[in-house]
Amino acid sequence: MVELGKKLFFDPRLSRSGGMSCNSCHNLSMGGSDNLAASIGDRWQKGGINSPTVLNSSLNIAQFWDGRAKDLKEQAGGPIANPVEMAFTHDLAVAMLETIPGYKQEFTAVFKKDSIDIDQVTTALAAFEETLVTPNSRFDKWLKGDDSAITADELKGYELFKSAGCVACHNGPNVGGASFQKMGVVEAYKTAHTAQGRMDVTKSDQDRFLFKVPTLRNVELTYPYFHDGAAMTLTEAVDTMGKLQLGRTFTAEENAQIVAFLKTLTGDQPKFELPQLPVSGDSTPRPDPFAK
C-alpha cells in the first residue's frame, strides 16, 4: 500500500498536463514543500495558498490551511481535481490508471478488487504520506534527556518560545497543527491575499482569518511562511508573529534565539529510493499540456 502510494505521489500522470505530481508542490527533497510563496499550477496558474508541508501532516487536526479535509485521505483527492492545481478529474485519473498494466496489478494486489477507484488512490496516497514523519530532531533528543543535543542559545530560544507565548498555539507532537487560530490577534494581519481561512468552511463570521496553526517541525526547510507565503525568512516570521499574535517586539538577540531554537526542530527526512513508475500502456491517454 505504501509503495503504491509512493508511486502515485510521484506520478505526473495524475495531472491534466502530465507534468505535475504531488511531489511538485510537496517536494520531498525540500522539506515536503515547494519553497514558493504561491505554487505553480496547471497552465502556470498561481496557486491559491502557500503549499503546506506534507511532512508530519498526519499529526495535524485536519488538512489544508482552512481544515476543509478531515484527514490525509480526504485531502489527497483535492489537488488532483482542483482546476488551479493538477486540474484533472477523479474519473479521468482512475480511467488512466486502469490502462497501466503495472498499476492495475499493484492495485489488485493491494485492494483485492476488480477495478480501481478514487477511494483506493487516495487511501494509498494517505498511507504513503503517513510514513512521512521526521523523528530525531535535536529538540526531540533534548526532550529525551540528551542535554548536549541543543546549545545554550537554542535553549534560551526555547525558554523564550514558551515564556513569550508562542507555545500557546504551537504545541503538541507536531509543535502546531492542533488548532485553528486567528492570524492577527493583537494587530491585524495586512495582506492582499483573499483567503478567509476557517470561515470559508464553517461560513461563520467568527471564523474569519482563522487558519490551522502550521507545524513548526522542519520549519527551517519550509520557507516562505504564512498562508500567503509573505514572510521569506524565519527572522521575519518570528518578528511578525511576535508583534501580531503576542503584541511583543522581540529584540534582535531574542529573535535570533527563537530562530536558533526553531532550527532544532528539523528531523530526519524521509529516506527512500526514488520510485520507478509503471510504464503507460498503448491505450493510456497521452496528456497534452498545451491542449486548447
Add this chain to the structure above:
Amino acid sequence: MVELGKKLFFDPRLSRSGGMSCNSCHNLSMGGSDNLAASIGDRWQKGGINSPTVLNSSLNIAQFWDGRAKDLKEQAGGPIANPVEMAFTHDLAVAMLETIPGYKQEFTAVFKKDSIDIDQVTTALAAFEETLVTPNSRFDKWLKGDDSAITADELKGYELFKSAGCVACHNGPNVGGASFQKMGVVEAYKTAHTAQGRMDVTKSDQDRFLFKVPTLRNVELTYPYFHDGAAMTLTEAVDTMGKLQLGRTFTAEENAQIVAFLKTLTGDQPKFELPQLPVSGDSTPRPDPFAK
C-alpha cells in the same frame, strides 16, 4: 562530485521560477524523460523539441537532437539558460548557489576553489549523469549467453531488426546515439515541427533533417517518439520508421515482434535515494514564478 551533481539535477532553484529542475523533463522515475511530446517550459511555454532521455546519454556521440553540445557537460548549461526551458541565467544560478551554505561547503570540498562557477555546476551535473546507465537488460543478458533471457518472438524481432536494416542506424553500445541520420530517407517525414536538425548547427544544407539517432535502450519507457514526439506508441514508431527509413511496411506480426524485441532493451533503472537539497540561506533570492 556525483552526489553534488545529483542534488543539482533535482534542484528547482536552478530555474528562474524555482519550480523546474533537470528532473522535470528528464524524470528518472520515468525513463529519464517526461513522456510528453513537448515539454512544459518556464511560464508554460511549449518546449522546442521532445526531451530525449538522459539515461545512457554519456554513450551518445553528442548531446541534443542536433548534436550542438559535444558532451554532457556542455549540454548541462543549455536548459538552465534557455528562455523556453528553465529560463534562468548562469550568473544568477551561480550567485544563488553561492548563498546556500550547504552547497557552498560541498562545492568547496569537491572543487577546492574559493568560489562556485558554472563550469563546476555543469561538471558535477555531467558526473551524475554519467552514472545514469541501465545495465542488465534482457537483451544484454541474451548477448552474454543466457539463451532463456529472451523469448522466441523477441528473438524473431531481433532477427527482423537486423535483416530489415534498423540496425544500420540503431547500433553500437547504445543501440543508437552514434550518428546523425536523415529523418525520412525513402519517403519524406511529414511534420508541422520546424526543427531542421543538424543543419541548425552546421548551416550546411546537406544536414537538413538530420537528427541524432536516438538510443533504443529503455525505449519502452521513453514514449512518445521522434524529435516532434508525434509517435505515441512503439507500434506506431516502428511502422513509421519501416516505411520512411526502409521503404518497408511491416506486417502486424512483424511489427509486434520488433516491438517485443525493443522491450528487451529495458535495463536496470538507476537506484538511489531521493536527494535532500541544501536549505536556502536568508540571503538566497526567493524565486517568484509569477513575476511580471
